[in-house]
Amino acid sequence: xxxxxxxxxxxxxxxxxxxxxxxxxxxxxxxxxxxxxxxxxxxxxxxxxxxxxxxxxxxxxxxxxxxxxxxxxxxxxxxxxxxxxxxxxxxxxxxxxxxxxxxxxxxxxxxxxxxxxxxxxxxxxxxxxxxxxxxxxxxxxxxxxxxxxxxxxxxxxxxxxxxxxxxxxxxxxxxxxxxxxxxxxxxxxxxxxxxxxxxxxxxxxxxxxxxxxxxxxxxxxxxxxxxxxxxxxxxxxxxxxxxxxxxxxxxxxxxxxxxxxxxxxxxxxxxxxxxxxxxxxxxxxxxxxxxxxxxxxxxxxxxxxxxxxxxxxxxxxxxxxxxxxxxxxxxxxxxxxxxxxxxxxxxxxxxxxxxxxxxxxxxxxxxxxxx
Amino acid sequence: xxxxxxxxxxxxxxxxxxxxxxxxxxxxxxxxxxxxxxxxxxxxxxxxxxxxxxxxxxxxxxxxxxxxxxxxxxxxxxxxxxxxxxxxxxxxxxxxxxxxxxxxxxxxxxxxxxxxxxxxxxxxxxxxxxxxxxxxxxxxxxxxxxxxxxxxxxxxxxxxxxxxxxxxxxxxxxxxxxxxxxxxxxxxxxxxxxxxxxxxxxxxxxxxxxxxxxxxxxxxxxxxxxxxxxxxxxxxxxxxxxxxxxxxxxxxxxxxxxxxxxxxxxxxxxxxxxxxxxxxxxxxxxxxxxxxxxxxxxxxxxxxxxxxxxxxxxxxxxxxxxxxxxxxxxxxxxxxxxxxxxxxxxxxxxxxxxxxxxxxxxxxxxxxxxxxxxxxxxxxxxxx
Numbered sequence: 001x002x003x004x005x006x007x008x009x010x011x012x013x014x015x016x017x018x019x020x021x022x023x024x025x026x027x028x029x030x031x032x033x034x035x036x037x038x039x040x041x042x043x044x045x046x047x048x049x050x051x052x053x054x055x056x057x058x059x060x061x062x063x064x065x066x067x068x069x070x071x072x073x074x075x076x077x078x079x080x081x082x083x084x085x086x087x088x089x090x091x092x093x094x095x096x097x098x099x100x101x102x103x104x105x106x107x108x109x110x111x112x113x114x115x116x117x118x119x120x121x122x123x124x125x126x127x128x129x130x131x132x133x134x135x136x137x138x139x140x141x142x143x144x145x146x147x148x149x150x151x152x153x154x155x156x157x158x159x160x161x162x163x164x165x166x167x168x169x170x171x172x173x174x175x176x177x178x179x180x181x182x183x184x185x186x187x188x189x190x191x192x193x194x195x196x197x198x199x200x201x202x203x204x205x206x207x208x209x210x211x212x213x214x215x216x217x218x219x220x221x222x223x224x225x226x227x228x229x230x231x232x233x234x235x236x237x238x239x240x241x242x243x244x245x246x247x248x249x250x251x252x253x254x255x256x257x258x259x260x261x262x263x264x265x266x267x268x269x270x271x272x273x274x275x276x277x278x279x280x281x282x283x284x285x286x287x288x289x290x291x292x293x294x295x296x297x298x299x300x301x302x303x304x305x306x307x308x309x310x311x312x313x314x315x316x317x318x319x320x321x322x323x324x325x326x327x328x329x330x331x332x333x334x335x336x337x338x339x340x341x342x343x344x345x346x347x348x349x350x351x352x353x354x355x356x357x358x359x360x361x362x363x364x365x366x367x368x369x370x371x
Numbered sequence: 372x373x374x375x376x377x378x379x380x381x382x383x384x385x386x387x388x389x390x391x392x393x394x395x396x397x398x399x400x401x402x403x404x405x406x407x408x409x410x411x412x413x414x415x416x417x418x419x420x421x422x423x424x425x426x427x428x429x430x431x432x433x434x435x436x437x438x439x440x441x442x443x444x445x446x447x448x449x450x451x452x453x454x455x456x457x458x459x460x461x462x463x464x465x466x467x468x469x470x471x472x473x474x475x476x477x478x479x480x481x482x483x484x485x486x487x488x489x490x491x492x493x494x495x496x497x498x499x500x501x502x503x504x505x506x507x508x509x510x511x512x513x514x515x516x517x518x519x520x521x522x523x524x525x526x527x528x529x530x531x532x533x534x535x536x537x538x539x540x541x542x543x544x545x546x547x548x549x550x551x552x553x554x555x556x557x558x559x560x561x562x563x564x565x566x567x568x569x570x571x572x573x574x575x576x577x578x579x580x581x582x583x584x585x586x587x588x589x590x591x592x593x594x595x596x597x598x599x600x601x602x603x604x605x606x607x608x609x610x611x612x613x614x615x616x617x618x619x620x621x622x623x624x625x626x627x628x629x630x631x632x633x634x635x636x637x638x639x640x641x642x643x644x645x646x647x648x649x650x651x652x653x654x655x656x657x658x659x660x661x662x663x664x665x666x667x668x669x670x671x672x673x674x675x676x677x678x679x680x681x682x683x684x685x686x687x688x689x690x691x692x693x694x695x696x697x698x699x700x701x702x703x704x705x706x707x708x709x710x711x712x713x714x715x716x717x718x719x720x721x722x723x724x725x726x727x728x729x730x731x732x733x734x735x736x737x738x739x740x741x742x743x744x745x746x747x748x749x750x751x752x753x754x755x
Contacts, residue, residue, distance in 0.1 A: 073650065078651065079647075081648060087649070098654075099653055102654050
């Protein structure tokens with residue numbers, strides 16, 4: 001019921017363009033996460049949806065109604081801010097009741113809804129406290145409660161977990177996920193720079209860069225089939241290894257040669273006539289494993305090892321590239337600095353990108369082993 | 372946060388010394404005025420105010436009764452009486468019979484004067500002189516004594532000053548000027564500060580620049596043009612030239628630039644998200660101002676109120692120009708100035724009037740001092 005449609009939405013401050021025409025369709029009940037590096041415009045985009053910023057071009061529709069000039073309070077949205085933005089001089093109860101008091105709802109109705117929200121968020125015993133007497137996590141719950149009370153069609157979250165410590169962040173993340181489950185018809189838009197939050201919470205992720213949408217897709221789509229180099233490197237930690245390579249043979253399956261003229265056949269189609277083209281060749285650190293036998297993809301000297309217990313990050317000096325190759329290997333594998341290590345990866349897990357950075361479309365799931 | 376700027380012992384020591392010096396400089400004269408105002412007129416002339424706080428001791432001389440006062444009792448002749456008059460609060464500590472040794476005998480002891488004549492003088496000044504033979508001659512005997520005077524204060528001066536010197540009326544006049552002249556600019560400035568800090572409208576930057584510019588306009592320069600303008604406008608509406616309304620407006624005008632400047636910098640420092648959150652909750656600008664900004668700005672409002680209140684209360688110049696000088700409109704500062712001319716020698720009147728005048732600033736300062744400091748820091752230190 002509360003579809004959110006953005007058509008060519010632009011935002012500029014004077015001559016400075018922040019958003020360069022965003023097109024986005026968000027379906028009712030979806031949990032959408034905007035993710036991207038600092039300054040990519042994700043918060044601005046959220047604020048334009050909220051109505052806190054006017055858009056300088058395009059149309060914005062909520063539930064089929066154009067809301068370009070509708071004030072925030074009439075858009076049927078609720079927003080949770082990074083800094084909580086609680087009213088410091090009001091009790092938790094008054095904080096949650098503020099919007100309804102402004103709207104002149106009846107006392108009984110205000111009381112019922114505030115208590116219901118407090119019940120959901122386990123805030124009942126804190127209702128008479130002032131925000132300064134609450135912990136960070138409780139304050140964030142009050143902020144969420146204030147949003148719930150408004151009974152909005154669209155929930156907007158602006159980096160709501162950034163001010164919490166690591167343990168609380170995980171707990172609150174799960175709470176938000178449960179909150180979403182309990183309100184299946186409510187659309188949620190969530191801004192974060194943390195890809196873990198994006199991967200765990202989102203139905204679909206919107207990756208933004210410099211005011212443009214790079215890719216929209218489910219978390220696994222973005223992980224498995226990144227549309228371009230930026231998305232490939234932004235999603236996943238550590239970032240995907242990107243190496244310069246050359247197409248040896250184009251066709252439904254592409255043969256590329258990379259570092260040290262090693263050839264590998266990738267089950268991705270490349271258009272005819274692209275043979276000899278320079279491309280980028282990508283493989284995720286977690287897809288690499290120690291090669292047994294003769295088949296291997298990379299060979300290099302172990303430059304550095306970061307042991308994390310469960311896994312270890314191995315930095316491999318390939319000799320031809322300035323950047324070391326990162327591999328995520330099991331924590332119990334014996335890897336010594338200075339020794340030569342051979343790594344392999346399944347052909348299914350390889351990625352190739354053309355010179356402009358766009359990925360070659362993966363055509364099928366037919367598996368192949370590294371040559 | 373409240374650490375002295377110098378971390379070294381010497382640095383801290385210097386700060387403490389400076390603070391102590393300021394406290395002494397400020398407190399001692401105030402105390403002097405208070406003590407003087409509570410003393411009798413002749414005491415003020417005779418000794419400094421600091422002597423009034425402790426029991427003072429002095430020596431004096433008196434005469435005993437003459438032969439005519441003697442009575443015969445048990446074969447002895449006695450002269451009895453009291454060296455002090457009725458209602459004297461002094462206490463006799465010692466007495467003597469020679470000018471060279473005025474405190475030879477402690478009070479209550481019996482002094483031998485020769486020929487069997489004895490003299491006993493008690494604390495309260497009562498004495499008994501006895502002799503085996505009858506006293507003769509008219510010449511009364513001279514005795515010397517040391518007496519201590521306890522601190523002695525009176526509220527008489529306040530009664531005089533408040534009821535017959537016109538200070539009471541002027542006190543009310545000053546309040547009549549000061550209270551509205553404090554409240555009106557706060558009301559206007561708070562609205563202006565919110566608008567200049569958080570509302571977008573064309574010309575906002577120019578308005579802010581104008582306000583800052585007005586901060587440096589000297590009062591003396593604008594005083595007379597302002598009065599002429601006010602009189603012109605007043606004549607148009609048929610309002611007399613010098614009224615309380617006029618001085619309220621004048622003080623409002625002179626106070627507004629600073630008020631707007633101070634309040635704007637504080638209100639602009641309030642978190643943006645709180646306003647945005649309120650906007651999403653459906654609050655209009657007016658509701659945000661009344662329900663969010665005003666309660667959160669209380670410290671800076673109080674701080675400006677103190678500034679403005681003290682400035683208006685102590686003002687003489689604007690009051691001289693905008694108010695008449697009859698009893699109905701004369702403010703405390705003007706009255707004090709008058710008294711200085713007409714009662715220049717009457718220190719008890721002047722000190723009492725002065726203390727009545729500083730009573731209100733003192734009360735305001737002590738009751739709101741935490742906002743005073745916080746307000747001074749407003750805009751410069753976050754969360755100060």
